[in-house]
Amino acid sequence: MTLQERDKKHLWHPLKQHQLNPDSLAIVKAKGCILTDENGNEYIDAVSSWYTCMFGHCNDYITGSVYQQMQTLDQIMFSDFTHEPAIELSEKLINILPKNQNRFFFNDNGSTAVEAAIKMALQYYFNLDEKRTTFIAFENGFHGDTFGAMSVSGLSVYNGPFEDFLMDIKRIPVPDGKNTAKILQQIQQITSENKVAGFVYEPIIQGAAGMKIHDAKGLNEILKCCKAHDILTIADEVMTGFGKTGRNFASDFIETKPDIICLSKALTAGLVPMAITSCTEKIYTAFLSNQIAKGFFHCHTYSANPIACAAANAAIDLLQTDEIQQNIAAISKSHQVFQQQISKHPKVKTARSQGVIFALDLDTKMERYGSLRDKLLAFFMNKGVFLRPLGNTIYIQVPYIITKKELQKVYNTIEASLEII
CATH class of the missing domain: 3.90.1150.10 (Aspartate Aminotransferase, domain 1)
Known part of the structure; x- marks a missing residue:
């Protein structure tokens, strides 16, 4: 029995209607940009397996670093302990993130990074004895599948059955270079009628919406407006982070920096799951109190997993090389x-x-x-x-390590596909 046949007996795949499309291709090997299936067929991974494996699959430097870490410390709960890989990662991130970021909270994936950010924003104001319950988000944005992240997302194809259970979200269009003044007026209206805790956005590029690129200057004006109304700005850099836009982070193209940043995917170069929600010192300080309940009581079992941290440290090392x-x-x-x-x-x-x-x-x-x-x-x-x-x-x-020949094949394949439309 093939792997594909065995798969159909028990597995439930994401983003898939199994009644219409029951088969899933079985991949047995991945190296560099090449995926190999159980029949020996090879495929160029032109989407880096959902934007994660940016340094190629099974990168020797990253797997070597993880192997070394596995010999000394595999997993330890992060609520009572700390460890060198997490500390090193915080120091590396400080050097490449926008300068206002200073604290790092560990999560499991992109959705939970956004979920933590939303809870941070809500509790930030709660700790300051101010109740704010509304968020602003872009139309057609996507931020994940947990309930808070799903609430701020705007793609009904993913959220349809759950619309009645989501948070209070006010949506605005993305800036296109011509509509900024109108968007700012809309924000003024929203803030006059609602207690807004945060603005959640994908900077520069909306991924799941179809890699839609919006105006950086307009976004900067929106962020300035939010800060003028004391609205926390939350940049979802899960897709855009770690070099994909041509800079370390998409927020590097924007003068006004976010209060909170959500990181995942290429953070660990696709080797193991991990995410981080970073924030300013001002936000972190609002959680310091003699009252225990004002602490951030949000936790993931595998927070700051040492193996994942080792992968992330190695990935940042590679990102900063001249070659990459x-x-x-x-x-x-x-x-x-x-x-x-x-x-x-x-x-x-x-x-x-x-x-x-x-x-x-x-x-x-x-x-x-x-x-x-x-x-x-x-x-x-x-x-x-x-x-x-x-x-x-x-x-x-x-992936950043794709060869010219491989990239040209990707281009040629896209061009050839236009003939079957």
Whole structure:
């Protein structure tokens, strides 16, 4: 019996309607940019396995660092203990994050990083004897699948059955360079009618919305407006963090820095799950009290797992090397060239790129999870390239170590796919 056949007996996969699509491809090996299935077929991982494996799969430096850590300390609860890998990680992050960040709270994944941020914002005001219950978020944003993170997300395809149970969220459009004044007026209206605790946003790029890029100057004005109203700003850098936009963090493109930042995915280079919610010293100080209940009583069993911290430390080491920085710049330049070329195709509505992220919108209507999307996915896999369309958006987010030959194959495959639309 094949792995694919054994899978169907007991497993329940995410983002999948098993009645319509019961099969899941069995991957037995991954190295660099290449995935290998149980039949020996190879695929270029052109989305870095949901934007995690940015230094390639089974990177020798990262796996070596984790192996060394496994020999000395595997897991220890973080409520009563600390350890060197977590301390080292905090010191490394301080050197690359926006300068206002100073405290780090550990979580398990991107959703829980956002969940902790939302709870921090709510309790921050609670500890100051002020009740605030409303959040502002962008239209079509995505921040995760736990209830707080789901509340601030704006994609009903994920949230539909749960809409009646979500928090009070006021949505605003993303800035496009022309609508900033109108958005600021909308925020003024929202704050006059609601007690707003925080603004949760994906800086520069909305990932699940289809890698949509918005105006940095407009976002800066929105953040300034929020700070003027004492609204905590929460940057979800789960997708954008650690070099993908061409800088360490998307927030580096914006003058006004967030109060809270959510990190995951490439934090551990895709090796093991871990996330961090960072914040300013001002926020942390609001939780210091002689009253125990004013502490942040939120915990994950595997918080600051030493093995995950070792992976993150190794990933940051690699990110800061000249080689990786040069690779990021080269991929960004290559995307820009491909963008100019493919934009002229009659079946392409728009194309855009930012750092190692590239996306194009097909000039056709498509369901997010429909037959044409499935047809494209099958075409890509048959060509040996793993690309996962988001509705009518085809996007690339390749590992930083991809070769020119591999990247060109990704481009060629996308161009060829336009002929089957």
